[in-house]
Amino acid sequence: MAGWIAANPQIFVVALQNHLWLSGIALVAVLLIALPLGLVLTRQRGLANAAIAIVNILRTVPSLALLVIMLPLLGTGFLPSVVALTLYGLPALLLNNYTGLTQVDAEIVEAARGQGFSDRQVMTQIEIPLALPVIFAGIRTAAVQIVSAATLAAFIGGGGLGELITAGMANFNFPQLVAGAVAVAVLALAVEVGFAALERLLTRQLRMGAA
Amino acid sequence: MTWAIENYDRLLLALWEHIQLVGVGLLIALVIGVPLGVLSARRPRFALVVLLVSGALYTVPALAIFALLIPYLGLGFWPAIVALVAYALLIIIRNVATGLREISPDILDAANGMGYGNWRLLFAIELPLALPVIIAGVRIAVVTQVSVATVAAFINAGGLGDIIFQGITQDFGEKVVVGAVATSALAIFCDESLRRVENWMRANQAEYI
Numbered sequence: 001m002a003g004w005i006a007a008n009p010q011i012f013v014v015a016l017q018n019h020l021w022l023s024g025i026a027l028v029a030v031l032l033i034a035l036p037l038g039l040v041l042t043r044q045r046g047l048a049n050a051a052i053a054i055v056n057i058l059r060t061v062p063s064l065a066l067l068v069i070m071l072p073l074l075g076t077g078f079l080p081s082v083v084a085l086t087l088y089g090l091p092a093l094l095l096n097n098y099t100g101l102t103q104v105d106a107e108i109v110e111a112a113r114g115q116g117f118s119d120r121q122v123m124t125q126i127e128i129p130l131a132l133p134v135i136f137a138g139i140r141t142a143a144v145q146i147v148s149a150a151t152l153a154a155f156i157g158g159g160g161l162g163e164l165i166t167a168g169m170a171n172f173n174f175p176q177l178v179a180g181a182v183a184v185a186v187l188a189l190a191v192e193v194g195f196a197a198l199e200r201l202l203t204r205q206l207r208m209g210a211a
Numbered sequence: 212m213t214w215a216i217e218n219y220d221r222l223l224l225a226l227w228e229h230i231q232l233v234g235v236g237l238l239i240a241l242v243i244g245v246p247l248g249v250l251s252a253r254r255p256r257f258a259l260v261v262l263l264v265s266g267a268l269y270t271v272p273a274l275a276i277f278a279l280l281i282p283y284l285g286l287g288f289w290p291a292i293v294a295l296v297a298y299a300l301l302i303i304i305r306n307v308a309t310g311l312r313e314i315s316p317d318i319l320d321a322a323n324g325m326g327y328g329n330w331r332l333l334f335a336i337e338l339p340l341a342l343p344v345i346i347a348g349v350r351i352a353v354v355t356q357v358s359v360a361t362v363a364a365f366i367n368a369g370g371l372g373d374i375i376f377q378g379i380t381q382d383f384g385e386k387v388v389v390g391a392v393a394t395s396a397l398a399i400f401c402d403e404s405l406r407r408v409e410n411w412m413r414a415n416q417a418e419y420i
Binding site for chain 2: 057060061062063064065066068069071072144148149151152155156162165166168169174177178180181182184185188189191192
């Protein structure tokens with residue numbers, strides 16, 4: 001496995017880069033959609049129930065099905081993979097964001113309003129900071145799910161480390177297959193551990209800021 | 212929809228293979244997982260190890276697990292089952308342990324006072340009370356397995372993923388979509404029916420207590 005990477009560094013690096021781009025763009029798209037949408041949903045409870053029902057169904061759809069289901073519509077390649085990965089990561093963050101914001105103690109919000117906080121101040125200085133730990137947990141889950149599912153992008157020509165696995169299988173090149181599998185496993189675990197560490201750090205800073 | 216209508220027998224066969232993968236995987240996971248869950252509830256250190264391993268395993272993509280198993284187990288149904296059991300096992304152990312630990316000590320004290328032995332306590336009181344939490348675990352395990360079993364077609368284990376992969380190699384969009392929709396429908400159906408079972412059990416228990 002290490003031998004294969006040493007013999008084909010270029011193929012490996014390109015696959016890794018592709019994997020990181022796929023996951024990175026999808027994660028940014030998830031953040032851009034889920035963070036504002038979660039806020040809007042806490043203001044529109046009727047809409048929230050419908051959105052959560054849809055997201056709960058979306059969360060159940062198998063990753064491979066989600067990647068290929070739009071194949072006739074979007075075709076194959078990098079962009080269709082990013083779209084599918086965005087949809088795959090969305091439920092985790094949207095649900096956490098919404099739950100985190102709605103779980104903020106109503107009495108704290110009341111107290112803030114009593115002190116003359118405007119709607120905007122309540123949102124930016126009370127609700128969002130208090131919900132942050134839950135939101136961070138959602139970001140971590142979404143990131144890990146996206147990096148993991150990006151392996152399957154290889155099946156629709158999206159590139160990434162999964163391509164080493166599919167190519168290794170097609171050519172009976174087991175060192176390549178194992179190299180791809182180990183690399184993607186290590187990457188997924190690194191993302192999980194890295195985001196968990198980041199989460200702890202930020203939560204601690206928030207607590208210190210509050211104190 | 213022409214392909215699906217003309218080849219409904221192939222579709223049904225793939226669905227049956229998929230259900231077999233999930234069913235056999237779940238059954239083995241339950242047989243091993245329930246006793247280990249009981250052990251886990253009694254021994255916090257073992258529970259911690261299970262939590263760590265399940266966290267790590269859950270992070271590793273299914274395709275990577277299948278690929279890593281090929282050099283040791285080869286291709287086909289049984290190697291796929293090994294991965295499916297691994298994914299389900301840890302959820303079952305975790306939820307059995309949680310379900311048992313959540314039982315109120317008062318209930319256990321009362322049963323002890325009535326002269327229940329350890330085994331009778333476990334089977335007549337503890338496991339029935341933990342059942343909703345165990346079913347919740349089964350629900351997560353089954354939905355995960357339906358998803359993982361789709362990828363199992365990559366190592367020739369059959370199932371609905373086979374239809375998807377055939378569609379991709381034949382550049383036949385309808386087949387891909389039919390396979391994907393069928394897998395999604397199966398996952399959503401399993402999730403919804405197990406959710407109902409879980410809620411029904413919780414409601415039943417609430418009446419007794």
